[in-house]
Amino acid sequence: MQLKNVIDSPCALRFMLDKLELQSGLARRCLLDMEMLTDAESIAACYDVLRHFARFVADTDHVHISTLLFKLQTLKDIGTTIRNLEHHATLDDIELFEVKHLAILAVDVKKLLRQHGLDQAVEVPDLDEVITILDPDGLKMASFYIYDSYCQQLKDLRTKMRQHPELSDQLLLEAGEIELEVRTDLSKQLHHFAPTIKRALLALARIDIELAKALQIKQMGLCFPVISQDGVSSFEGLFHPQVKEALETVGRTFQPVDISFGLKPTLITGANMGGKTVVLKTLTLCQYLFQFGFGIPAASATIDVKSHIFFCIGDEQSVEKGLSSFAAEMKNIDAVIKASRNERNLLALIDEPARTTNPTEGTALVTALLKVLAQADMSLILTTHYDIEPGDARCLRVKGFDNGVMNYALVEVLDGEAPHEALNIAQLLNIDPQWITLARDIVNTAAK
């Protein structure tokens, strides 16, 4: 599973990527091609590297950070050129320029990393020999042409060209043949360095990525997660960066929540507008960010590594596929059940399953779903408005209205009974009183 496959997950992973200040297109491509990490060791190694950069960003004067960023801006994806080199092709002037430019950039960046003690974090291979090949005069400049010093004959021809401009067309043809020989020879010499050049290219892209992640941690107030050893994930001060930003633009604040979950199913109930969906979105986002090695939007987080992540949010209509919202939802949940039979250690976050159907069958569907998935080796978090018999599931409930103010905190409760606050909330929203009063009468009559 690559990052590009899940970037449009409704948890707003794309928002985080858009906020990432990558300097080069290459870094963006490398990041999107990254495979999701599914073992604790790789994730730990990834965060070790990121920690170096986070320290650098936190402790270093902005001028030095900008110097490095500015260098990385000039990073170009020369993958095609490297492939040509690997396949023994003769490079043209532009390709040789690209190789030289990359080599000089790698040496420069390496020097900067060493200055800031970051050379241990990402190893940039040495390309000094490549520079020597492409800079015969030792000018140390990031420009290139087939230098006179490659061949005496070429030098003579060019001198003649300057003295006799009228002959230049004929002389250029002759020089062109010699230049081709020189380029063939240079390409042959560089062929051996192709793997090293490729490693340097990827190392520079990695630096760009890690630096951007580190800057994001600082800017958004993200944290480094602890890798869970016992299957329990727990978050304190969890927030959704996109929702937080949207609230802040209208002068409101996001109320962070605390939550933990293990391998037992977790059932979240709560009033409408209580932030249940946001909690699921945030947990999904955090799990992806964790398994792609990003900072986590929480005050502190301990996260368990999962093999697959499923996020089923009810309102995805698949009209193009000819499916109703109910059908689309059923198919998505079906995929979770199928996966749970074959795979271990899944994470599934399901938002109000069967919400669009009648409450009798809906309640039955959700209760049964909970039972089916309780058997599997997975973490399941499910939100609902139905009154569900929780069985073994742990029940959390949004605190709800507290003196007319919504309190989004989650509290553990003993049963899964959904709160009956819809009418109160509708009233607070100034919905037509005739409608709401009548609805209240119907509820009261039914209760009797």
Added chain:
Amino acid sequence: MPFINDILKYGSLSIVGLEKNTGKTECLKYVLGRLPVDSRRIAVTSIGIDGETVDQVTRTQKPEITLPEGMYFATSEAHYKLRRVVSELIDVSDERTSLGRVVTARALTTGKVLLSGPSSAAGLVRWMSQMKQMGIDLTIVDGALSRLSSASPAVSQSMILATGAAFSINVNTLVQKTAFVVQLIDLPLAADDTRRCFDNLDKGIWWLDDEGALHELSAGTSLSQDIHFEGMEHCRALFVTGALVDGFVEKLRSRKGLKDVELVVRDFTRIFVTPQTLKMFLRGGGRLTVLQKSKLIAVTVNPTSPSGYVLDSDTLCHKLSEAIELPVYDLLKAS
């Protein structure tokens, strides 16, 4: 030597042809051949694919540009490979054209290249500022108005306009039409604070009220049939981000209280109104200003039309010069 010293007063120059075959390339050659390359760092490029060896539209010969030793130039990858000059690459940009990426190099001998540089306005501005960072004193843009290029030559500080028989073979019409373009190039800049307010807008029609607050007009473009100027009694300046067309100016003119409004466009290339409409608008008390303006240094003429018709060079230069109060040169004759 005409106008070469004037060019050196500015950091950037665009050479604009009013039509194909109005001698723009001749003008560029003339300028490049006379600039002091040994004492100034000069870079040249062309907007868009403008360097075919044979002109793709008229099938007339389109010569390569001769560059003196030491001059910097930007062209596309494809044309770089066809160069007939020894040159040192100094940059390969991310800017893509239909002929590959835009590369910048320095000529190490005198030689010939086909120029085909950045094809978007933003790309051209980026290239110009990159050249400045590299210590280039003067950037020259070979630009065309008649081409469908989004890169406006108005981003340069100075400009030379090439006109000629290809634009019209009637001397009087040619003079009138050219004088109108000159009038547009010479439109005054909007006031500093007005420019600051409008500069970052790139879509829609906007207006500033007396208190400096910005409002957007519901009509998206000046081409819209559905333009209403209600509630604009306190309008100080009206900014059309895209093309300015006749209908819009007419509507504005017939609107009470807006007759003498300041109408602002980004640069003269956005104006598509007829001379008559503009005249009426200005006579009614309206003002037309721009956010970006180039200093017009000179106008050059090519009295020969592609069909072979030749106008009298002296008469043309004289009449045109009289009409626009600027020096006019027939460069083929001058050299």
